[in-house]
Amino acid sequence: MMQETWARSAPALVDVAMGRRPADLVIRGGAWVNVYSGEVIPGTDIAVAEGRFAYVGPDASDAVGPGTEVIDAAGRYLVPGLIDAHMHVESGLVTVTEFARAVIPHGTTSMFIDPHEIANVLGLPGVRLMHDEARGLPVNVYVQVPSCVPSAPGLEHAGAELTPADIAEALKWPGVIGLGEVMNFPGVVGNDPKMVAGIAATAAAGLTVGGHYASPDLGRAFHAYAAGGPADDHEGTTANDAVARVRQGMRAMLRLGSAWHDVAAQVKAVTERGLDPRNFVLCTDDSHSGTLVRDGHMDRVVRHAIAQGLRPVTAIQMATLNAAQHFGLEREIGAIAPGRRADLILTSDLAALPVEMVFARGRLMAQDGALTGTLPRFDYPASARGTVKLGRSLGPADFDVPAANARAVTARVIGVVENQAPTRALERVLPVADGIVRMDPAADVCQVALVERHRGTGGVINGFVSGFGYDRPCAVASTVAHDSHHMIVVGTDKACMARAANRLHEVGGGIVVIAADAQGGEPRELALVELPIAGLMSDRPAEVVAAQADRLTQAMRDCGCTLNNAYMQHSLLALVVIPALRISDTGLIDVTRFAPTEVLSAIHESQAPA
Incomplete structure (x- = not known):
């Protein structure tokens, strides 16, 4: 369908380039950031017709007619619209439309989304809702069919399941670009029939298989995973991880999300070890609404990559052309070149990257940080x-x-690692009173519980977690709990934990902080983010949700937490495909072995032996 669109426009583009037909839009006198040649070419004009670039060169005056809109770039840089190669809209806590509203002013004009969060709650109908919403937007939002719902069969039960038949059906949808991240890497390595079928169907359709190899083991299992078909991976955290993936013919996706800061270490594979940057791609993976509103989206990632020593043009290539080529969309997006969709940014500084004007398909969509187009x-x-x-x-x-x-x-205690998705498997000695294990907030050990929320079983799985630093009677509960999206409750006080869980049931999903004051008064609600859509998303604007999230963050700080983006860490406590220790509706999971384990590893008897 995308190539047919180009084919219909091709005669008009040729006529505009030849000066036989006026352009819809001409931008004059810019510095062309050419991601193909790696050059910055001053004195460049751009002519646009039917939402695509028709001419990029020194003089587009022949394309100017009575109805042509003409913009003077005044020497500013002409940068291709930025692409997020791997992300989850639901992590922004808003819908696809509201996510787009937030990121377009930051220069993002293309996104590759994996809606496996909503899939775990609503199944294929939920994925279809997000797909259909994305199709109506004036920017490019491509959908990857969730590959692992549930993410680890046998270790968790989600609200739905996607079968190979579901995946095969969804691969035919017009906005689908491939298979979402294959998180069940033991399934790939073990030739699990479901995994093999999903990957094979994607390959047969000529689409891209997304990867997710979260193990630090770069031995045989990693090589087998690469042989199994995934074409990229965003789970690396070190330069060696990036090198290993690229050497195996995979794209190394370097992510900078709200809480995952993996670009700085991995980009050294290029800046220090000299690897070819063509197979490195930038992405965000998970960005919450506060990050989008205050810090940006892919513009933030590009600025950060430049600050790590990348040439500005190279960083821009990693956020544009490299992603487009990876997904087989080089003739559609990712470059300012004839025939491509007219997605571009005007900026006055290539390193600082202030996003001053944003065009999507030839339409001005944002200027000086404000959305000007309609959604x-x-x-x-x-x-x-x-x-x-x-x-x-x-x-x-x-x-x-x-x-x-x-x-x-x-x-056994889940140990949170700041700014990274993996956890540590800790062990701590805890006291027992009246036959009940007690928390130890003074040693930063509080309780974590998973509350089953899809089928109303009333089930609660309990464990312990360290790293949040809560130092007063409190609880934080969330129905965003990757990937099964049961309810996760973390707290130092069980009455607060119960109240938090019941509150989220009352409002239909979201995140809440309940706490007592330092003197132990009646617990009260400090912050609430209501997420009524699948318990994952709000349909309110990102600015509104960001303000609610700010109150959430402050409430967590008031309870003693000093982690950066602690909520993002909270939301991953049930992610049973990333080591080392997680909680699921089946119990505590040792992800290094992909097997359940007991919460209590040793009992110290109350009576000393005679």
């Missing part, structure tokens, strides 16, 4: 709401970890 309205149906089902009201006793006849226990 269509998209309404989510009632079937996408009311998805938080607890089955009963929870009480403090639901969060008890029993240990009869013990004076203390050694417990």
Whole structure:
């Protein structure tokens, strides 16, 4: 379909380039950032017709007619519209439309989204909703069909399941560009029939298979994973990770999200070790609304990559052409060149990258940080709401970890790692009173619970977590819990934990902070972000959600948390495809072995031996 669109426009583009027909838009006197040649070419004119570049060269005056809009670039840089090669809209806590509204002013004109969050709640109908919403937007939003729903079969139960038949059906949809990140890397290595079928169907359709290899093991398992078909990977955290992926013919996707800061270490593969940058791609993976509103989107990633020592043009290549080529869309997006969609940015500084004007398909969509174009309205149906089902009201006793006849226990504890997705597998000695294991906030050990919320079973799985630093009676609960999206509750006080869980059931999903004051008064609600769509997204503007998220962040700080983007760390505590230790609805999971493990590793008896 995309090539047919170009074919219909080709005669008009030729006529404009030849001066036989006026252009719709001419931009004069810019410095052309040519991502093919790696040059910056001053004194360049651009002519646009039917939403595509018709002419890029020294003089477009022959393309100016009575109805042509003419803009003087005044020597500013002409940069291709930026591309996010791997991301999850749901992590912004807003819909596709509101996400686009937030990022277009930052120069993002193309996104490759993997809606596996909504898939885990609503299944294929949820993916179709986001696909259809994306198709109506004036920017390019391509959908990757979620490959692993649930992400780790046997270790968790999500709200839905995508079968190979579901994947094969979705691969035929017009806005689909490939298969989403293949998180079940043991399934690929073990030739799991479901994984093999999904990858094979994608390859047969001539589409791209996304990767997700989260293990630090770069031995046989990694080589087998590469042989299994995934074409890229964003889970590297070191320069060696990036090198290994590129050497195996994969694209190394370097991410800078709200909490995942993996560009600086991996880009050294280019800046220090001299690898060819053509197979490196920039992405965000997960950005919450506060980051989008205050810090930016792909413009933020490009600026950061430049600050790590990349040439500005090289960093821009990694956020434009490299991504387009990876997904087989080189003739459509990723460059300012004839025939491509007329997506571009005007900026006065190539390194600082202030985004001064944004054009998408030849239309001015944003100027000086403000959206100027219009976006269509998209309404989510009632079937996408009311998805938080607890089955009963929870009480403090639901969060008890029993240990009869013990004076203390050694417990396995999830250790949060700041600014990274992996966790540590810790062990801590915890006291026992009245047969119940106690938390130890003074040693930064509090409780984590997974509350089943898809089928209303009333199930609660309890464990322990360290790294949040909460130092007062409090609880944080969220129905955003990658990837199964049950409810995750972290707290130092079980009454607060119960109240937080019940509150999210009451509002239909979101994130809430409940806390008592330092003197131990009645717990109260400090912050609430309501996410009524699948318990994952709000249909309010990103600025509104960002303000709510700011109050959430401050509330977490008021409870003693000093982590950067602590909420993002909270949301990954159930992600059972990234080492080392996670919690699921089946129990505590050792992700280094892909197997359940006990919360209590040792019991210290209350009576000393005679």
